[in-house]
Amino acid sequence: MKHKLNIFCMVLVAGLFINSCTPDFIEPNISSKTIQLISPGNGVHTGVATQTFWWSALSGAEQYDLQVVEGTFISPTELVLDTIVTTNKYTFTLFPGNYQWRVQGINNGYTTAFTTYSFTVDTNTNMTAQTVVLVAPPNNSWTNNLIATFKWDSIPGATSYMLQIINQTNLNIAIDTTVKKEPFTIALPADGKYTWQVRAQNNSSNSPYSSYTIGIDTTTPSTPMLLTPKDDSATASVRVTLTWSTSAGSLSPVMDSIYIYANSFMTALIKDTLTSLTSYSDSSSAGTYYWRVRAISAAGNKSAYSSLFNFTTP
Secondary structure, eight states: OHHHHHHHHHHHHHHHHHHHHSOSOOOOOOTTOOOOEEESOTTEEESOSEEEEEEOOOTTOSEEEEEEEEEOSSSEEEEEEEEEESSSEEEEEOOSEEEEEEEEEEOSSOBOOOEEEEEEEOOOOOOTTOOOOEEESOTTEEESOSEEEEEEOOOTTOSEEEEEEEETTTOOEEEEEEESSSOEEEEOSSSEEEEEEEEEEOSSOBOOOEEEEEEEOOOOOOOOEEEESOTTEEOSSSEEEEEEEOOOOOSSOEEEEEEEESSTTSOSEEEEEEESSSEEEEEOOSEEEEEEEEEEETTSOBOOOOOOEEEEEO
16 A cells, blocks of 8 residues: 555656646647748749738748748859748849749747749839838838938839938928939938838839838937935835826937936946836835936937935835
């Protein structure tokens, strides 16, 4: 009986050990699954330089490895693209030539095999069906520099590009210029939100405009004012809510950065966190803490630091 009890205990302990070592989440095994490529189709000939590589989303895949070569993967002339993406579409501009593209599904534990298609980009001087891929500044981005550098992918057959920058407030065209090639750097007239758009052109045709939005904000945000806990005060609990006030003073969205220290010299930083609120709650052990706040805009402008307050928890 004692022997059977010992065996039972050993099995129980082993079972507990195995369960304790089992991860909370097991990645699905996608190694036997196949990526279905959609476009460009296998064997396609096209005069469109800007291709949107598109494949069916695969359940269990967290990312995809997209590769494009000129020639073939067995005998490549040039590796044109090798990128990891989280969606099932990616747009890229190619010069005339013969290409292969392939995609592999990836998660933290497994990968699928690559699926490969071949296609050809033919020479085409007609810009009408072409699409200019804008690169920088990114869409819906903010900057605190009035001097901006605009970048886009070149289109084969284009002899120049029309760059327009439109003020979103009054829809006036602030800049309208012909550019021989990218990148192109120019000073914007003032703070504000702008649409920047580019089209490819030659003597016989123009592409449609491709457009992005950019915000210019050179204004320093207002300095936050600390409210509670009051300076040099004691709290009733180790759970403390810090509050402060802010005021307008920045065109771009603003977040506040809270700094909490263990000493008045601000050399022992305990917490540094960003919030879009005007309060922050946290728990701590008993002691005296020091804190301050400053505002940081999406354009990268930073306010002065607030006053330094301290509080003591029981």
